[in-house]
Amino acid sequence: MFSVERTSLFLYLVYQHKLARLKLDQDALGLSSLLERIAHVQVKDCFQDEDTVYYIVETGQVGKAIGKKAENIHRIQEDLGKRVKVIEFKERVEDFVKSIAYPLEIEEVVLNDEGFVEIRDSRKKAKSLLIGRGGKNLQLINRAVRRFFNVEVKVIQ
Numbered sequence: 001m002f003s004v005e006r007t008s009l010f011l012y013l014v015y016q017h018k019l020a021r022l023k024l025d026q027d028a029l030g031l032s033s034l035l036e037r038i039a040h041v042q043v044k045d046c047f048q049d050e051d052t053v054y055y056i057v058e059t060g061q062v063g064k065a066i067g068k069k070a071e072n073i074h075r076i077q078e079d080l081g082k083r084v085k086v087i088e089f090k091e092r093v094e095d096f097v098k099s100i101a102y103p104l105e106i107e108e109v110v111l112n113d114e115g116f117v118e119i120r121d122s123r124k125k126a127k128s129l130l131i132g133r134g135g136k137n138l139q140l141i142n143r144a145v146r147r148f149f150n151v152e153v154k155v156i157q
Contacts, residue, residue, distance in 0.1 A: 031055075034079070039072045041065045044089050045147050049140065052083040056144060062088045093117055093149045100141050104129055117145065117153045130155050 032043040035055050041064050045056040053076070057065050065086045066073050073084050090096040094109040097117055108120040121127055131138045141153050 031080075034076060035065060035072070038075060039065045039067060045144070047143060048082065049136075052085055053080060054085050054087060054140070054144065056087045056089050056147075059089055059091075062086050087144065089148070093145065093151060096148065097141065097145060097153060100144050101130060106130070111151065115151050117149075117151050118156045119153060120156050127155055127157075 027048070028046045031048065031053055032046045032055070035041065035043055035046075035057075041061040042058045043055055044058060047054050055065065073086070076084050087102075088099045090099050093111055094117065097109045097119065098106055101119075104126060106119055106121055106126065107123075108118075110118045110120065112118055119130060121130070129137065130141070132140075138153065138155060145151060145153050
């Protein structure tokens with residue numbers, strides 16, 4: 001039998017091992033340290049596309065990362081010449097997907113038995129925003145989710 005302390009320790013070690021697997025390249029390290037230095041928050045992950053930098057920060061640190069009147073974000077955008085989006089990390093994959101899609105409100109996010117996260121929304125506008133032109137937004141959602149959870153995200157009709 002496992003005691004509560006041993007089980008908690010085991011879960012903690014598995015969680016830490018999962019985080020230790022995340023490897024950031026030189027660019028991502030530089031971008032992460034920029035936000036950490038300016039806003040004094042812990043950045044869990046950072047990636048970018050051609051015009052936007054995405055920061056994933058610890059739970060409860062989004063407000064601090066953004067700053068009063070968005071001053072931290074404006075400063076970073078000015079330094080980098082790119083848009084910045086801050087995403088709050090969540091322990092449950094369903095909540096994390098909602099955090100990525102914010103400010104868009106999603107009707108339902110479900111982890112199914114086959115290992116897929118299904119985003120269900122009856123609104124055509126919401127689905128098109130989630131998928132994006134050429135599937136770009138869905139690729140970004142999947143990129144962020146795969147870094148922490150071993151699942152794929154799909155938008156369901």
